[in-house]
Amino acid sequence: MKKSELGLGTWQFGPSHGFWTEAAEETPQTLIRFALSHSIRHIDTAPAYGNGLSEQRIGSILASLPNRRELHIASKFMPKTVKTVRQDVEKSLGRLKTNYLDTLYLHWPSSSVPLKPLLEAALGLVGEGLVHSLGLCNTPLSLLKTLEDVPFNTLQIPCTLLWTRDLEELRNYTKQRSIKLVGYSPLGLGLLGGNHREKPKDQRSSFYVYDTAVYPHYLHLLDTIEDLASKKGCSPAQVALLWALNQEFSTILVGARSTAQLAQSIACSELTLDEQEKSVLDEMAGRLVSHAPASCDNLFGYRW
Ligand SMILES: NC(=O)c1ccc[n+]([C@@H]2O[C@H](COP(=O)([O-])OP(=O)(O)OC[C@H]3O[C@@H](n4cnc5c(N)ncnc54)[C@H](OP(=O)(O)O)[C@@H]3O)[C@@H](O)[C@H]2O)c1
Numbered sequence: 001m002k003k004s005e006l007g008l009g010t011w012q013f014g015p016s017h018g019f020w021t022e023a024a025e026e027t028p029q030t031l032i033r034f035a036l037s038h039s040i041r042h043i044d045t046a047p048a049y050g051n052g053l054s055e056q057r058i059g060s061i062l063a064s065l066p067n068r069r070e071l072h073i074a075s076k077f078m079p080k081t082v083k084t085v086r087q088d089v090e091k092s093l094g095r096l097k098t099n100y101l102d103t104l105y106l107h108w109p110s111s112s113v114p115l116k117p118l119l120e121a122a123l124g125l126v127g128e129g130l131v132h133s134l135g136l137c138n139t140p141l142s143l144l145k146t147l148e149d150v151p152f153n154t155l156q157i158p159c160t161l162l163w164t165r166d167l168e169e170l171r172n173y174t175k176q177r178s179i180k181l182v183g184y185s186p187l188g189l190g191l192l193g194g195n196h197r198e199k200p201k202d203q204r205s206s207f208y209v210y211d212t213a214v215y216p217h218y219l220h221l222l223d224t225i226e227d228l229a230s231k232k233g234c235s236p237a238q239v240a241l242l243w244a245l246n247q248e249f250s251t252i253l254v255g256a257r258s259t260a261q262l263a264q265s266i267a268c269s270e271l272t273l274d275e276q277e278k279s280v281l282d283e284m285a286g287r288l289v290s291h292a293p294a295s296c297d298n299l300f301g302y303r304w
Pocket residue numbers: 008009010011012044045107137138156183184185186187188189190191193194195200235237238253254255256257260261262264265
């Protein structure tokens with residue numbers, strides 16, 4: 001099976017909503033340059049990441065690159081009003097110092113805002129060339145079915161051992177319609193990297209994963225990942241990422257707060273999981289599905 005392409009996630013490039021409040025070891029600019037010098041061409045951002053800081057920091061590099069056309073820059077918009085779709089995209093383009101986005105995603109669906117008019121406004125931007133393609137994030141199957149006449153071509157959803165609910169259904173649905181899948185949080189926002197057996201200091205500590213009733217199941221997953229990693233001579237983060245890279249997504253977005261972390265992710269191109277390792281991890285992920293609260297629509301506990 002072909003592994004997915006690796007893309008750079010940039011949520012970490014600025015604190016937002018209590019996430020990533022601790023300073024990263026290296027600057028975003030250093031991380032972007034490192035990614036580009038190791039052939040990463042897909043960069044994912046959003047206005048919500050650091051309240052514009054992530055886009056600004058990418059823009060500070062983009063403007064000086066001769067080969068913008070070789071990159072895939074994706075950003076997002078939140079569901080507000082038809083008017084704000086254009087306004088928000090124009091602000092993103094200004095911060096990113098580029099005149100187009102390769103993909104514009106609806107960042108989160110909403111059950112209180114009618115989505116079709118917003119998506120039609122976004123398609124208008126495709127018509128004008130400000131955006132090359134439209135994508136949706138975090139959209140459940142029930143909602144996707146109501147949007148079948150909207151010509152979007154990418155769906156961005158979690159691709160992590162921590163959260164596999166509906167993964168198979170979404171994979172089948174998108175495959176049948178030739179919609180590309182882009183996966184996020186392959187390391188479970190770092191929780192699968194092995195450094196956060198104690199709660200992290202930022203908003204990640206509020207994840208249901210740390211609830212006393214379910215935490216032992218997640219510790220069991222971490223133990224399994226660490227055991228596999230030591231047998232393979234790689235890191236736990238690499239095992240978690242390898243699993244994600246084998247899920248038939250077109251791109252897997254990984255975040256990093258140092259070039260050493262990113263180097264490990266990049267080195268996964270040289271590593272493989274065998275069938276037995278894959279099935280051990282699949283089975284563990286499958287068992288965890290029943291421990292995620294039914295009231296959560298996703299890893300973050302949000303409802304749409
Ligand atoms: N569309 C959406 O709603 C949505 C939602 C989430 C994410 N995303 C996108 O997907 C990207 C990736 O997901 P993510 O950033 O949430 O999570 P992730 O890639 O699962 O985790 C990234 C974190 O893992 C830790 N890490 C990275 N490499 C490591 C290594 N080698 N060893 C140990 N720990 C390591 C770091 O955190 P520590 O240094 O703190 O350990 C890093 O910040 C985001 O940046 C964003 O672009 C999109």
